[in-house]
């Protein structure tokens with residue numbers, strides 16, 4: 001079974017595009033770093049599949065971030081997918097969570113923010129949608145309906161081993177073709193709706209497409225491999241400490257003995273002692289004093 005890849009496909013006989021994603025190793029990399037309650041793991045896996053599907057729809061260099069903020073047991077859930085085909089994800093939560101908890105139980109009805117940061121763009125794009133219908137799928141379908149006015153259908157499934165997802169979207173069509181396009185969409189989306197979680201999780205994309213759409217003309221593109229990767233670094237942590245200011249950083253050293261920072265995404269620990277902190281601010285001051293770096 002092909003895994004950790006995304007495959008796009010189009011219908012030659014209908015203005016519809018599709019994508020399929022399957023994650024295994026990259027998902028295990030996330031699960032190895034933190035033990036999640038079952039219900040949170042399910043939503044986090046679905047978000048990871050969704051991030052990969054959505055990143056493939058925006059043709060940019062950069063990154064796409066899905067983020068849930070809520071007042072519920074899950075305070076923060078974040079998934080990032082980059083145009084380099086890397087993924088990372090984590091969730092923060094408080095207290096006990098039952099295995100059957102749905103999205104609304106986990107979040108108390110919070111929001112999902114979709115941020116797209118294109119390299120070189122002055123401002124990132126951000127869309128915010130309230131969490132609807134107790135699933136990531138329904139929330140995203142509503143988002144597409146509101147923001148792009150393109151009919152979209154998404155299927156996501158995650159368990160402790162794998163994540164799988166399927167995406168269908170109607171493409172814009174000329175006024176004269178609108179009626180035919182609606183018929184096409186209705187037919188294809190109904191065929192797709194017969195998919196089971198089991199099929200989504202276990203079938204190769206070729207088999208799946210044949211099973212669902214054998215009377216349609218579907219063209220499958222080459223798979224794009226996906227992998228887990230984190231962009232944190234000691235230099236980035238040093239930058240953050242620099243922003244605290246020397247007085248505050250030294251205060252932490254005085255009371256704690258050192259500054260400890262752990263990356264939420266990959267759980268890498270960074271340690272800064274008094275010598276590191278002194279050096280950090282000495283370097284910052286000398287850089288700021290350099291006229292070449294002022295502008």
Ligand SMILES: [Zn+2]
Pocket residue numbers: 230231232233263264265266267268
């Ligand atoms: Zn990291």
